[in-house]
Amino acid sequence: MKLKRKIVHVDMDAFYASIEMRDHRQYRDKPLVIARDPRHTAGRGVVATANYAARRFGIHSAMSAQEAYELCHQAIFVKPDFVKYRRISKEIHAIFHEYTDKVEPIAFDEAYLDVTENKKEVSSALHVARLIQQEIFAKTKLTCSTGVSYNKFLAKLASDYHKPAGMTLVLPEEVNSFLADLPIEKFRGVGKKTAPKMHQLGIETGADLLEWSEVDLISKFGKMGQILYQRVRGIDERPVEWKRKRKSIGFERTLNQPLKSSVEVDDMLDFLAEKLTEAVQQKQKHGKTLVLKLRNSQFETVTKRMTFDDYLTNDKKNFAFWGRQLFDQMQPNEVDVRLLGMTLTNIDELRFENIKLPLWKE
Ligand SMILES: [Mg+2]
Incomplete structure (x- = not known):
């Protein structure tokens, strides 16, 4: 398989519900709804997710908790613990980053990965997806489904194709057959508004959509029409x-x-110190190492660095001062500079220290 891009979409299976089932043996094999119990909240609350047992009763996320209760009286309601879910999401993201830094998070439980080039130099995207799936399970005891293809649209549809713990690959030559039977609602952008209009026009599936010309789709659906014209062709x-x-x-x-x-x-x-100060303040970063780069008329380039125990204060006089110390070590006698560079490295988020709040306007 030689593809221009290799995209993996990872989607955790019933993420919040799976976490609670993992952590509470008594919830397993029972319909579990992650939402505040509507009997204790006067019917308020929304379903964050539901396990597969609850889904068999027709319960799904974004439904009101009251509605879920009416569908299944014996369902267990558990208040979502987003602090815990975020922590586990971070563990999963750490696994993604073992393979690639090109990770686009969609939600706690979902992300796109571009693995065209990956840190483990695995050429098969399918193999990468399998390794990630296995590692996530080994480390968190949670399952995910993966979709593998050459773009985001197809990868996301693919991850949804076999759930839970599924893995689906869509190759360019399979796009037509993969999309032909797909209900029109599954195309991203076809929501509550567009779907009825599609049905009116007799567009029920990908195959129906494929018959429409670009001009006609644009005239009916505007920009979305053009996007759908491309998507149904796997673009x-x-x-x-x-x-x-x-x-x-x-x-x-x-x-x-x-x-x-x-x-x-x-x-x-x-x-340079002024530019650097502006940039680090704007990005809310600070660093422990200052690097000076110097090139002379003979095009000899040297760098010298100085690392501090604490973060350097983001102050232009401070940077300029330490820059000068470095410079004096590099060219103690004759000055000859064709290029000068100042870099702060070993950087981290600027959290509470050093933030100058504009409390008073002068
Ligand atoms: Mg999910």
Whole structure:
């Protein structure tokens, strides 16, 4: 399989309910609803999720807890413990990141992974999905379903295809048959508003949708029509939106005329320190290591770093001062600078310390 992209969609099976069944033996094999008990809340509350036993009664997430109770009187209601669910979600994400940093979380229990290139250099996306599934189960005793394909739209549909503990691969040549029987409601974007209109037009499945021209779909459904025209042909170029975890923040400047004096270097250090201070404050980060990079007229590049026990204060005078100490170690005698760079690394979230709150306006 040689695909341009390899996308895995991981979806935990009845996540919250599975966690509570794992942690409470007495809930197993019983209909379990994660929601506050409507008998104690005067009928309020919404179902966060339900286990498969409860789903057989027609209970599903986003339904009112009262409705769930009416469908199944013997159901057990358990108040959601989101602190616990988040903690377990983090454990699962740590597993994802063993394979790739290109992870797009959708909810606590769902994420897209771009494994085209992955840290374990496993070429088969199917194999990656299998390994992740196994590792999640080994570490959390929870099951998930995975969908593997060359874009997000297909990967998500695939993970939903066999649940629980399923794994589905959709190859380019299988797209038509995979989507042909798919109910139109399963296409993302076809919701409560669009679905009745689709039915009116006789569009019940992917196969029906495929017969429509792009122009006609756009005239009936606008932008969504165009998207659906592409989706039913297996086209979805949306990237996996992952946030690169920045390990350093820095700036550098190349000079046309090499700096030859200490005063010029001080000015440049001030400039870089100011840029750096603005950037780290804006990103709410701080760091323990300051790195200075220097290139001379002979294009020799050297870096020198200084690591502190505590985080450096985000202050331009502070950065400039330590930058100067580093510089003096690198060019103690003759000044010759074609490039100067200042980087803060070993960085972390700026939490409570050092945050300057604008309590008073001057
Ligand atoms: Mg799920």
